[in-house]
Amino acid sequence: MVTILLPAYNEEESFAMLMPKLQRTMQTLNTPFLIVVCNDGSSDRTKELLGKFSKELPIKVIHHKLNRGLGETSRDLFEYAAETCDPDDIIIRMDCDDTHEPNYIPEMIKKLDKGFDVVIASRFQPGGGQLGLSPYKAFISYCANLFMKLFFPIKGIREYSCGFRAYRASKIQEAISFYGDRFIQLKGMGFTCTLEKIIKLRLLGARFAEVPFCLYYNQKLSTSKMVGNLTTFGYIVMVIMYYWPWGGWRTLKK
């Protein structure tokens, strides 16, 4: 069983593009699947569109009346998956702004089946890349990844900030039962949660791998929701929380 987690905030245009592609990819896999969308207080037609797609696809929707941000949304999505999945199941988390192409999913699952716990779709592996990103955005993203690699090195990992990943459900279940409410602790700090998850999983001894991936930023129809300043502040907070000499995250190892 494959559970696909989609955080969504005002993605009406992108949903119409993404869903048919996701459906095609999942049909080729010949595996039962469930799409779990957290509609995080969208003020556009995201809710109506989800209602429409629910008639054609196995979709579970979690609604937030108010916009709570990506951290809270990820917490809800991963908690739902941990509760409903079997340990051998696969959890895929991807953006739904149509920049993450579903056709990478089969390769990510294949790699996961080789014994890894987390497989990351990586722009920085040979064969990967990004289309349509402004030089400024590409530079910021490169620097952010360099920063993360410096402070939180994980063997074999070059892509820290892209949320397109496959996880073995058992590892997420283990993380939630070990960290509890603190698996995603920095919930109010922009997109920091994407990095926090892999740090916490690494501390639990998760095995990581990457597959080359192209970010199709040229397909992005919705506006960016990335809250740059808050996320940068979150990364700094994370360094402090990780290296703090008395009870920092790195001492949390099982």
Ligand SMILES: Nc1nc2c(ncn2[C@@H]2O[C@H](COP(=O)(O)OP(=O)(O)OP(=O)(O)O)[C@@H](O)[C@H]2O)c(=O)[nH]1
């Ligand atoms: N639930 C929820 N999802 C969000 C929020 N902000 C963004 N998202 C979703 O999280 C995913 C990532 O957001 P994006 O705006 O694509 O951010 P990004 O990919 O880091 O950067 P850009 O593509 O440059 O915007 C998308 O699927 C968004 O719909 C939010 O406040 N709540």
Ligand SMILES: [Mg+2]
């Ligand atoms: Mg995006």
